[in-house]
Amino acid sequence: MALKTILLGLALTTALVAPPAMAAQLTVGFSQIGSESGWRAAETTVSKSEASKRTVNLKIADAQQKQENQIKAIRSFVAQGVDAIFLAPVVSTGWEAVLKEAKEAKIPVILLDRDIDPSGKDLYLTAVTSDSVHEGEVAGDWLAKTVGDKQCNVVELQGTVGASVATNRKKGFDTAIAKHANIKIVRSQTGDFTRAKGKEVMESFIKAEGGGKTICAVYAHNDDMMVGAIQAMKEAGLKPGKDILTVSIDAVPDIFKAIMAGEANATVELTPNMAGPALDALIAYKDKGTEPPKWIQTESKLYTAADNPQGAYDSKKGLGY
Ligand code: GYE
Numbered sequence: 001m002a003l004k005t006i007l008l009g010l011a012l013t014t015a016l017v018a019p020p021a022m023a024a025q026l027t028v029g030f031s032q033i034g035s036e037s038g039w040r041a042a043e044t045t046v047s048k049s050e051a052s053k054r055t056v057n058l059k060i061a062d063a064q065q066k067q068e069n070q071i072k073a074i075r076s077f078v079a080q081g082v083d084a085i086f087l088a089p090v091v092s093t094g095w096e097a098v099l100k101e102a103k104e105a106k107i108p109v110i111l112l113d114r115d116i117d118p119s120g121k122d123l124y125l126t127a128v129t130s131d132s133v134h135e136g137e138v139a140g141d142w143l144a145k146t147v148g149d150k151q152c153n154v155v156e157l158q159g160t161v162g163a164s165v166a167t168n169r170k171k172g173f174d175t176a177i178a179k180h181a182n183i184k185i186v187r188s189q190t191g192d193f194t195r196a197k198g199k200e201v202m203e204s205f206i207k208a209e210g211g212g213k214t215i216c217a218v219y220a221h222n223d224d225m226m227v228g229a230i231q232a233m234k235e236a237g238l239k240p241g242k243d244i245l246t247v248s249i250d251a252v253p254d255i256f257k258a259i260m261a262g263e264a265n266a267t268v269e270l271t272p273n274m275a276g277p278a279l280d281a282l283i284a285y286k287d288k289g290t291e292p293p294k295w296i297q298t299e300s301k302l303y304t305a306a307d308n309p310q311g312a313y314d315s316k317k318g319l320g321y
Pocket residue numbers: 036037038039040113114165193221222223224249250270
């Protein structure tokens with residue numbers, strides 16, 4: 001073959017395998033709630049790694065649980081002209097004005113892990129969340145199945161007041177137990193999704209319920225509050241997981257430890273990877289104009305001692321919980 005042909009061939013091959021002109025790197029601003037729970041910490045860690053896998057520049061602003069800080073962060077992302085905004089809304093109301101500003105600036109907003117009121121539907125591109133009503137139902141169904149016909153007084157640790165997930169997890173659980181006259185919620189209070197408040201509120205429930213004797217089960221809207229509640233029960237001389245049943249949500253490594261120790265009974269898993277699907281939807285939208293569905297739903301799976309808690313624990317390690 002003539003040298004010229006070989007050289008031409010080489011040049012063509014190189015042209016074919018050379019990457020196409022690199023799309024401009026995307027910058028995404030993420031208004032994160034804070035670090036109230038192990039799940040939230042893992043979500044932040046996983047978001048960073050999912051962004052770097054896709055060479056997206058992710059700027060995270062920690063709002064320390066305050067909506068006003070989230071609003072400020074969004075305004076600052078708009079001023080910086082980011083390509084998109086991810087928002088984990090601490091509460092479900094009060095977003096209209098700031099999300100309109102983002103919309104006017106043509107910056108798409110994607111909700112992560114919590115929802116806003118339905119009236120705000122046209123103010124965001126998509127929401128990556130679990131079905132949090134269903135999570136509550138899964139928890140309630142597990143309890144109903146476990147107690148059978150036995151009379152069961154439940155105490156409930158709610159998540160942050162006004163958060164979509166707290167409202168929905170309550171609603172789902174209430175619906176599930178409404179079918180069972182023997183199960184009722186006797187006390188319900190917010191523990192703000194934290195271990196410390198979960199423990200504090202559980203202590204007051206135990207006092208109010210004859211040292212815990214009249215409590216059959218604890219339902220907590222997240223595992224961190226349950227870990228706090230387990231501590232409170234142990235300090236009161238009770239045996240969580242035996243005297244008092246537990247069911248909560250998130251599937252953080254520490255709840256698997258408690259399940260293995262026989263001190264917790266069940267958890268509903270929530271993936272900390274909300275950013276991965278959000279980034280894929282965003283990239284497809286930017287590159288090809290693909291409109292994502294309004295809701296990208298993650299799975300909710302129940303775990304008990306029968307579901308290889310050691311394996312679940314191992315698979316969660318290193319994810320930043
Ligand atoms: O379950 C809880 C957290 O919004 C789904 O927030 C999230 C919840 C999660 O702090 O642990």
